[in-house]
Amino acid sequence: MMFYLGIFITATCAVLFAFLDYIQDRSLFIALSFLVRIVQACGNAAEVTAAFTIIALEFPDSVATTFSALETCSGIGYIFGPTIGGALYEAGGFILPFTATGGLLFLMGIITYLYLPPSQEDCPDEVKKGAGFLNLIRIPTVAVSSFAIAVTSSGIGFLSATLEPYVRANFKLSPLFTGLIFIIVGGTYAVSAPFWGRVCDKVTQPKIITMVGSLLCILGFTLIGPAPFMPFQP
Template identity: 50%
Template structure:
């Protein structure tokens, strides 16, 4: 494999970003198993706490192009490290929300913290994509998919360990422990990550609007939006959907692991296919079909003609993990290749 020929600098970059991806995913996925229940105790409706989840992806969508446009001025490493620090601090602050009394103060602070956390996450992602494209120009899809494996592992650890810590110490404990872990990872990346100079020849580049006029990039962007919507939808609704089974917090956390675990395992395979044999657009189409099948089973859809079954939900989550891995890996790869 070409990865065996990586330089020391490339391996160091890969290891550091992998650790950051892992810890970042933990904090992003941490809220899903028990935040809806806490929000309902404060008097929040499903729409309100659903928007708390949804605003995260919305902010990432809005600010990521702005970060990309000013990446050269800010600096790749500064944006990368600043994003991780911000996400870690916000994760810790999110764990203090149970101390807030009153419906509206709770929801408003949830939105504020989640928005700032999304801004930090967008900075981290934008910088990491730039680093991957610069350091691994011949293995973009494979490298991106390998890093996404660690992100998927973080999606596994976040709900699982979070559920266990919630059962042991209550609402604040998982946020304090795992948010601190991300903060420590930020310190590590600040010390270890090699300095990545932004090329001055790219300082004046195409605007986001010009790039989005390219049909291939627009299609990839739409695919990423749809995939993010499917992930956010499950984060907000899976826990209420599973209450009928009376699962413990630990088992409930494991349910949130299924699609993330599948994502972590299968993402490198999709990346290899995109780099070697299969056009990314074909992989994207395969991913959308898999995600559609997954939601039909999780619901279940009326034409499935059955009541909600735990094994059917698990099967749907596995297929969802397969689908989002295909869509994200292929869409990011295709957008980068097409725009270049």
């Protein structure tokens, strides 16, 4: 139920955000934008959490590989999302990308409701007796892993908030070609996710992969800037 509710909330907020363009008052526009996006984030969190839970329960022997397959789908979204969004923006302005996204999410919600196997009515006893969030976050391994995930996710947001305006302002690219630049991020993500998931399941400990990934992120952001000590011009 939480999975379907999350999809419905996310889709509804996407459609609502499209019509904020009709608000003329600047302060009201900003306030409602924050409100809609906050509610949408809550819906997305519910949807993703439910999806991860379903995967963990259905594929307990290959969690990392299955999670990586799901992350590959996210990478595909990162590939086509900016490009298609830019094309829709050029074709229909501010409204079209958000209404198209919301409509597609509603359609996906209906399809998953019709074809997703029914879940068990009762949670397993080990799930009911499991530790709460605060107890889990006190475990050093869980805390460090959570921090690494939060920082990595923030990095993707940093690129959207800073790199896109920089490229558009300095290179005078259209929304379509600006979106094409972000294919690199999504493409690399989609291709590498299954590989790293397989490595976690079959080769080495996940903590080693986390360290390698963190070092690669540090290197990437150091080069994007570039950092002041790098011998490159921005």
